[in-house]
Amino acid sequence: MTQNKTKSAPYYNIGQLRVDYWNQLKIETSELTRCHKGSVNEKTHKLKIKELLKDLKGVECFFASPGKERLHKLDKAFAAHEYASLSHLVAETTKQLVGDSYKGNSDFVDFDEHSMESAEEHDQQNSVRKNHFEVLFVDNISEQEEHTLKHSLRNLRSHSDKFTYGVVVQRSFQDAMISLLFNHNIQAVVIRYAPPYHSSKITPLIKPYIEEVTKLDFSTKPETELGPIMGQLIKQFRPELDSYYVTDTSLGYLKDSTIKGFRRIFYQTEDIQELHLTIMRGIAERYETPFFSALVEYSQKPTGVFHAMPISRGNSVFKSRWINDFGDFYGRNMFLAETSATTGGLDSLLQPTGPLKKAQEMARDAYGSQHTFFVTNGTSTANKIVMQAIVQPEDVVLIDRDCHKSHHYGLVLAGAYPVYLDSYPIEEYSMYGAVPLEQIKSRLLQLKEAGRLDKAKMLLLTNCTFDGLVYNVERVMQEVLAIKPDMVFLWDEAWFAFAGFANNYKQRTGMVTAKKLYEKYNSAKYRKQYNDHIKGLNNGDQSLLPDPDKVKIRVYATQSTHKTLSSFRQGSMIHIWDEDFRRKSENTFLEAYMTHTSTSPNYQMLASLDVGRRQVQLEGFELVEKSIEMAMVLRAKVTDNPQLSKYFDVLTVHDFIPNKYRETGLKEYYSKNEGWSRMNEAWEKDEFVLDPTKITLYIGKTGVDGDTFKNKYLMDKFNIQINKTSRNTVLFMTNIGTTRGSITYLTNALLKIADELDEEIKSLSDKEREIRDKRIHSLTKEVPPLPDFSYFHHSFQAVPGVPGGNLREAYFLAYDEENYEYVPLNECLSVMGTGRKLVASTFVIPYPPGFPVLVPGQVVSNEIINFLTVLDVSEIHGYRSDLGLRVFKERILDRHKITTSMGGMSIGKKKKQLI
Template structure:
């Protein structure tokens, strides 16, 4: 970061000559100088170029107004104001809080001024760099010789092998030098929470509005298990969102606890609308406890916030209503909610602590912030036993953490702090809103059909849109007032074929076709439903990527309307089954899949499948113990009726468990199996559209095999 922006002063010699001398002196110190032509150019330059490390300007020409505008972009950026003997310094005490330095115009002063700018630039970099990252950078610069792990020794080993040299050149020297041993004492300890690691946790907690934060290097899958292992003793009962990540099912398999599932509502598109308010009440929980064998009053609750499709809860209602000692919000998909006012009251860490309750929130820092994969955070608000919690933490944390991942967690936090962080999130929201409006515009201008977008009819300002009871756009039949809100950065595109009420149209374009078309053109969809596609407008999405997606959608419409051959429009799909797709055209394929979905009455089937859960014959923990003992056998998916599932079954889409370990599909819950079979039937009829069902094995001849407990294996509670 050695770029300085200089706004040239007015064309008078006593000002121009000192700046010319300073230009030479700064270049001699290794700085790159850029000269915006106006204050407006400067501000645009700063917004687009975060590597600029300082601004030099004439105080009489631009004065305090420019400082305030720059400060709104980056409050830590050094400002260097040149003054003359006639300059008026009207600066308040509050204004002096800005990083503002004054220099007088004078000849032969450039060397001294440039030295000061070098010093202030170093202070700026030191200020914005968080503690652990700073310590890691310094350690790498020192270049110490170590006789400990890892064995590649800062990359030296790689350079002794041809293929190793390729690896070294690809990842770069600093990446490998930063892969250090836990034995490096000056970096502290991730497990003992000491030194720079402790400073990093405190820094992150302040940033995210938590009382305590923990860094986790194996994803939020691990963070969820850590919280669950601490909060749920063996034999206890836990309330758990049925729309849970599979890591929480694995927690239930690991820990001998009794789950009581809270069931979210669902609309005809397959979008989950959250758990209704009534399910959080004490009366409902008491009835569920009484109806669940082996259950006692719950000690802990786990709620998914936000849902996969971007719906956020009014978390205050849940915190105040749920009568349990601790609540865990699995917020893997929304690590940014503390950094913009539209998310106020919609995150686990929002608001003050509640007496007698501890709130946990887990976040995948890598998903929608700028951290490496597997970077995750645990936030805590409320009183808890730190030593016991740390035992659960160490139980799931490696003794050889990757320090680059750890540093990326802290850096992601540093990026969203302050005004510059607020601007990052604001820009993300603005890009999503602009994209939404462009889709609306194209839909109005297009001849025939075009894609729709799942949102209210009017989206004028940046807000989280409420899922209001009776509003037709969202399609939820039992929505509650002031309960769920749609995050604008989670953009769901709708394809023709079904309306929000679940009425199937005569013709349709299944979303999987659009997803395959976009993938051919380098655009990857986050999630694909029957007639909807989810796109995440994270802080890393710029206008170029948004326009590429918009262009891909318009190209699909053009190609579809021309009714191109599959071989031309979807060459990868054609390559999977050339004989099947040799003469087929895109409209034939779309209508064939659409008729198949329509014949199975997908909207009704999907609602029924999630209305009556399979019967829990034993806990997931007990079912897994039977599996470990070998008391399992393999059957085909259609033969699951009346058998206890050994594994979780999770079709993708929609990406949530439909069968948990220890559950049995009965005649009453037959719709669950019918839903799975319907998804499978698409792949049977159309190669390349096989459904991915986690927990089931797809054979080469198209059969789905699942593991069930042997007959006679029952619960031992």
């Protein structure tokens, strides 16, 4: 029964399946209580309950809660025909599981006949519900020994403990790894000596969800090596966890890798109390929030305010007759924590030595970087900090043209020469994809041939893009470093801060890849691989592998914590994995950080970054997995529902990524006939993948453009807020704050919109229907062109004929109003037809798509004019429809040619020679 159910109602992950099966069991046991004894209905429900209990045993064995003890209790009630008791227990369990209330109830987790049966009783006796977690013990022990272990650990609890934990025991390597994949409540792992390898718990029901475990093959390894191997794998699968090793191998025989691989190593003869205290201490350390705690403590101190900020302590607010409603809205704590002081337990962001320093170090460890810096004015500023820190005037930066505008302005400030890279177009949906690796390499080889490769300093790419396209970071870095071994990488991960806490995602992040490549290139195995590779090359072939004697791993990632994790608006971070940081970049980075960082940073924002770090370390794995699940549920609902699919389509992999960039051939994550496609292989191999939490809804069949659909339908009627639209799409995003209720609400709204469209179509006259059909044809067939970057005018080329433009010089040339003029957009093509080259004197940035279609110094092409002409967006920054396109005057360009004849000479030198 349930196996067929699984095929017809597929699940994205085991968590979704688990909750649904418990809900099914609740329905069946409730129905059973209403059946007449001996009836056909009773027999039917009993059969279904029996199969559901069997299936749930195969899942709950990997959890401490509800766990096998609760299933055992349900089995006993079922066998004894105590159906009312059975229904009550199942309903209570399901309620606590769905509502997550069991996380504050340790006795629910360790449920047996002697423990309390409800969270309410637990609260009455303990007055405060404590955060609860689970500890995985890996040891081939008997059931009696397991019971003794749990009993011993339970007896060590104290009312003064800040946390409680339940214990889940697995007796094999595979079962332990499955637990790590399934059970997000696990916060610590204790590996006892020599676990066996093979699982006896793999059922057909769970098999589709454990590919990451079944593809591993350590079965030939001696059992004595499996514990240390598991310790290494924990750092790959769940690096946030504390791992401990219990052994009887003497120190002299323990490998260094084993000693370094665990938080602590215990010996079999040591007191279990020490293990218990160590586990609790590990959680307490991750729970610590140095700056938030210091801010709370500061706010509770009585102080006299004789510094700037009248708003501090709320004095200027709550005493006011005219703005006290402002104070009532935010509450007193907000103002008690508002200060310009950097003493009294607080710290300076510009030169931290106390709680802020420690908070950033804890963030460093959580995100896997070597250094992490908090930024309080958004990732726009973080991008400029990194650009100024790394790039000098006249350095060359390879940059995707459709990246965030802050990068382009950062280039102006730094005086670097951009080599713009074009993403492949997705013209049907009026958006761009990502930059193919081959284009990046071809630009580097052009620079190499022109003798300019030494000037190439940085590669800057957006990962992931607003629309969810994700690069194969490892492949990009490896093949770029094979050409330019000291290239600095800046990965703009503004929309990807959550990725380091999901199994599939983390392999495509800058920090994880940096560490992986550093270890790889410094290994003897890689040196041999490189030497063999070089021997196999023909003369003139470009190596695909970096030279281990020359390669340097220098990676920076900027993240908008506030976009995808918990932080106040503008809370961002800069993560650094740069083996040359201290020697080459630390001083310039700190100077750039000083340049762009306020001397009066928002302390509430800093506290939110600190608390957000705590959250992702303790529950990031769970929350990110659930946000992906919510996205998958919405995708499936739109695809499967006939009323929704009549007007809407969810764009998926094959819509966004051409076949040549998908070597695995994966076309979509979900289909009505095949259910969920497994994504693991695609995320490992394909050049580009699609982040499923970015849900692009194609609305062309509605006859309504994206901007109107956003405002008229989503906002005005349902108060649903979204960030991005195109001519015929709207973008929804799930995040760690997305709930089942919000997905249901959105689905309900889309259904109502579809019903409204049905009614509207029925009421149309023939002429109105013709007009509607024309709108649909325009949105679905009349695709506006998506122009590539044209080129810099030769006056602003760094070196004539070589990629790289003098953006800064063009930008500041336009400061003098005598140097530019306006040409009406509808006259541009005719003016260009006379042979005149129009050269932009400003950035022109349509919203959407939100990136420059023109930059200062760029030659205007026919394709760009056509694009701007057909754009139906509400705002274009840098363009005034009443005046036209702002371009340089011809005489300015003619005069400016004199300076460019001096090649790549600096601006200052040019001026001296002209004088």
